[in-house]
């Protein structure tokens with residue numbers, strides 16, 4: 528079954544064509560002098576030529592916007608796989624998720640391809656206004672990069688205003704995150720997804736009235752106003768997902784409960800856009816890694832699996848994905864600009880759950896991590912270089928000989944190791 532596509536796009540205006548050409552030239556030059564992939568700098572150059580370029584590149588195009596604090600890169604990738612079963616898809620799937628990265632991806636794309644766009648939480652209003660996206664997928668809001676991001680309630684408020692100002696045809700949203708529910712309720716049609724999210728530390732205050740939110744028995748409600756958990760249309764089970772159209776089996780290559788939830792969002796969005804549920808579920812099931820995450824690679828001559836965990840909510844899910852104790856784990860923490868300079872968020876992670884195994888702490892802020900692990904009562908050592916850290920973990924008493932070592936890293940540490948094992952960026 529194939530969805531009705533929007534009318535074919537009109538040819539781009541001259542200024543937009545010039546902007547795209549400029550972006551390509553700059554991106555190409557940037558690649559030659561080793562500025563990384565060159566896509567973001569090319570996008571910036573293109574936007575200088577035509578600030579309205581995103582609007583031009585999405586005119587007449589089917590657009591899906593995906594945003595969240597955690598899981599947006601993976602969910603974008605899964606929606607791309609699901610929709611790719613019956614139509615061409617373009618995506619900024621490597622995480623360049625602000626307007627320059629988005630126009631760089633679209634400038635090179637088939638003009639009729641559906642755009643599945645990962646969008647930074649703070650850029651949702653601008654991107655919605657310019658693309659008029661018909662489908663918006665909102666996963667969660669949690670604290671991230673504390674020292675440079677707005678507080679999460681402010682973000683929820685901006686989402687809510689954006690959904691009121693530029694109402695999409697549908698929003699697919701998390702019924703278990705009060706901040707997301709409050710924001711998404713501004714949209715005319717919402718497909719609510721039950722995520723069983725049990726990370727509630729970021730949503731204790733009601734976004735509507737600042738009253739107290741009570742969480743109990745898999746549900747929640749505000750004790751002071753009428754904000755409460757909506758009845759979900761989509762539920763995640765052990766072997767499949769129940770969609771508005773009925774149940775569909777799901778067998779995922781990606782690990783962890785959280786990826787079953789991400790897959791449920793992807794299937795809800797794709798089937799709402801006309802994709803066949805069974806074909807979409809099979810395509811989603813075949814995705815093995817996302818921008819290097821979950822990749823099994825060789826580091827320091829040993830097999831490792833790379834996991835990204837960059838904030839307390841992300842860590843909460845990542846711990847479920849680790850090989851069970853007593854298997855050791857390497858944990859790498861940096862505190863550069865992209866990570867946030869303040870590593871105090873380590874105190875909000877439930878590292879107590881790592882007890883019963885050796886944790887090898889590495890990265891530039893390994894000593895901050897070691898202090899946290901000491902208070903958590905978790906056995907640990909600190910090792911400066913990641914290669915030595917992997918070797919130390921592989922030699923730990925709990926390690927099976929030759930077993931894959933889990934390496935869980937926050938943002939810049941993860942990028943560093945991904946480079947070491949050969950990209951992609």
Ligand SMILES: [Zn+2]
Nearest residue numbers: 733736749752
């Ligand atoms: Zn309230």
